[in-house]
Amino acid sequence: MDFDETAVPGYGGLLRLDGQVFVVLGAGQGIGRQSAHALAQAGATVVCVGRRAEPTERVAREVGGVAIVADAQDRGDMVRLFDEVRTRFGKLNGIVDIIAIGIRGGVLDMTDDDYQWQHDNVLRHAFLALQLGAPLMRDSGGGVAVLVSSVAGQHVWPGITLAYSIFKAALDHMTRVAAVELGPLGIRVNTVSPGLIKTPRWQTQTAEWYERVAQRYPVRRIGEPSDIASVILFLSSELSRNMTGQVLVADGGLTIQSPSPVPDDMQGWSR
Numbered sequence: 001m002d003f004d005e006t007a008v009p010g011y012g013g014l015l016r017l018d019g020q021v022f023v024v025l026g027a028g029q030g031i032g033r034q035s036a037h038a039l040a041q042a043g044a045t046v047v048c049v050g051r052r053a054e055p056t057e058r059v060a061r062e063v064g065g066v067a068i069v070a071d072a073q074d075r076g077d078m079v080r081l082f083d084e085v086r087t088r089f090g091k092l093n094g095i096v097d098i099i100a101i102g103i104r105g106g107v108l109d110m111t112d113d114d115y116q117w118q119h120d121n122v123l124r125h126a127f128l129a130l131q132l133g134a135p136l137m138r139d140s141g142g143g144v145a146v147l148v149s150s151v152a153g154q155h156v157w158p159g160i161t162l163a164y165s166i167f168k169a170a171l172d173h174m175t176r177v178a179a180v181e182l183g184p185l186g187i188r189v190n191t192v193s194p195g196l197i198k199t200p201r202w203q204t205q206t207a208e209w210y211e212r213v214a215q216r217y218p219v220r221r222i223g224e225p226s227d228i229a230s231v232i233l234f235l236s237s238e239l240s241r242n243m244t245g246q247v248l249v250a251d252g253g254l255t256i257q258s259p260s261p262v263p264d265d266m267q268g269w270s271r
């Protein structure tokens with residue numbers, strides 16, 4: 001062959017989600033709210049889900065979508081959610097699940113109750129979303145699921161909580177297991193793994209605090225919720241159609257670094 005005549009797709013068009021229906025679990029603020037906007041800007045109708053009616057309905061109004069007040073950790077609520085989506089839209093093309101918040105506690109001091117709470121807070125809604133949402137996506141001709149993990153699931157920092165880290169690691173592996181099982185149904189499953197993100201619950205810090213923390217990141221900035229929503233949009237679109245079972249790190253380069261193998265006052269040892 002003298003010349004490559006392989007068809008060239010319209011790459012910009014592959015990002016579009018026109019006519020598609022997406023459920024966003026945890027849409028009321030932070031990464032969830034930004035994701036709802038990103039998906040809606042790409043043309044999707046977004047079903048915004050949260051436990052508190054006010055923020056959930058507000059974001060639904062912002063994006064021209066629909067609000068459903070539900071606890072994503074409750075099986076009954078999740079059955080109702082997907083039934084309502086099936087009845088109202090007759091299809092589902094994607095699920096974005098951003099829910100989780102880390103609580104403190106280490107190997108020596110974490111209580112049974114906190115351990116179980118964190119398990120459900122990180123894993124239960126993702127399991128329910130995949131189990132109950134997949135049949136509707138299959139019946140819609142396929143779909144995507146995008147979860148949100150944390151680089152704490154891959155790396156260990158002093159002071160990081162035991163349960164949050166290990167259940168995020170489990171979420172990463174849930175991504176791979178579900179991708180293999182659901183791939184033949186036309187469903188891709190991927191996860192975004194952020195470093196520190198300036199979400200509403202972190203926005204109480206001072207400018208000096210952010211400035212100091214930013215110095216630990218090769219990009220010298222702390223990520224915004226929109227930085228994660230943009231990766232979620234990519235993973236929701238046909239631009240990523242050859243990707244499944246992946247945990248995509250979006251952490252400003254934080255975790256490509258490693259502590260020096262020797263203490264700071266012993267630097268110069270290799271020269």
Ligand SMILES: NC(=O)c1ccc[n+]([C@@H]2O[C@H](COP(=O)([O-])OP(=O)(O)OC[C@H]3O[C@@H](n4cnc5c(N)ncnc54)[C@H](OP(=O)(O)O)[C@@H]3O)[C@@H](O)[C@H]2O)c1
Pocket residue numbers: 025026027028029030031032049050051052053055056070071072073098099100101102125148149150151193194195196197198199200201202225
């Ligand atoms: N922020 C960071 O620095 C950072 C770093 C690494 C990873 N992450 C990960 O990023 C994700 C999002 O973090 P974020 O800070 O944007 O979240 P967030 O501000 O805590 O927002 C969570 C949203 O989820 C909703 N929600 C919580 N539990 C729910 C439930 N059971 N059912 C339905 N909705 C529920 C909340 O609304 P309601 O209260 O109304 O339900 C809220 O709108 C999490 O998975 C987190 O682990 C964050």
